[in-house]
Amino acid sequence: MVSRFIARHPLLFTIYHYLDGKMWVGLLGKERLIMDAMEADRVTKVRKLLMMSKDKRIPLREEGIQDLGLEEGDMRRLNLLNTLPLISPYSNGLRLDLWSLEAEKYRVGVTHEFLSLPLEKRALIHHIVEFKQEFSLTRQIYHMLKKQPKTFYLAGIEMNWAVFSMDAYGENGDLVNKVRQVMFNEKLY
Known part of the structure; x- marks a missing residue:
């Protein structure tokens, strides 16, 4: 047996x-x-996280495209957000007015860059919120992500939303560039 x-x-x-x-x-x-072959990649990802954080350090802690139902003014604001030049996620987000379009563009960039780091290019929103102080984010991340259907895909249930980077997934919903660890995990499953 x-x-x-x-x-x-x-x-x-x-x-x-x-x-x-x-x-x-x-x-x-x-x-x-x-895992050993991917060590340099993991070190690079930690460096990126540190470079995006406001103080260049992070404290250790214990433990789709549809009508959004926005009013005309909100749609105009959304269009402005999509036409502003990108703001580097590695810049200091603290210098921006918290509720300005530039600050929201910065937060979109930080979230997009954050999602480029995990192997499967996705994260739970509450994991991103854990970094809100370090990355100058707000607690309204879900609402910000919901306004960016071409950049992010949200899936899940209330209080347990996962966010996916749209450019990391093909039209069939599969991850485009799979690293060896992801391929190994798929075989294992």
């Missing part, structure tokens, strides 16, 4: 045969090799 289970999961286990007839089961080290 155990040998059948092991044979059905060749990505996880390997069988070692010894001269004395004994067999040993071992875990494949493929995931560790992938």
Whole structure:
């Protein structure tokens, strides 16, 4: 029974045969090799997070395209937001007036850059809110993201929304550029 289970999961286990007839089961080290190969990429992502934060440090803590139903004035404001030049997410967001269009454009840029860092180019909104002070964000992130259907896709239920970077996913909804760890995880599932 155990040998059948092991044979059905060749990505996880390997069988070692010894001269004395004994067999040993071992875990494949493929995931560790992938993780080690991605170390430089992970370091770069942490550096980006630090560069986007207002004080260049982050404290450690414990634990779709539809009518938005906006009024004409709000639609005009949204169009202004989409036509303003981009504001670098690496600039100091504190110098911007909190409720100005420039500040909102900055927050869109920070969120977009933040979503470029995870392997699957998505995050739960409440994880992004954890960085609100460091990245000069507001608690109204959901409403900001909802106004950007060409940039972000929201999925989930109230209090547990996930946000996806639209440019990271193809028309079929699959991640466009999958790193080796994501491909390994898909095979594992």
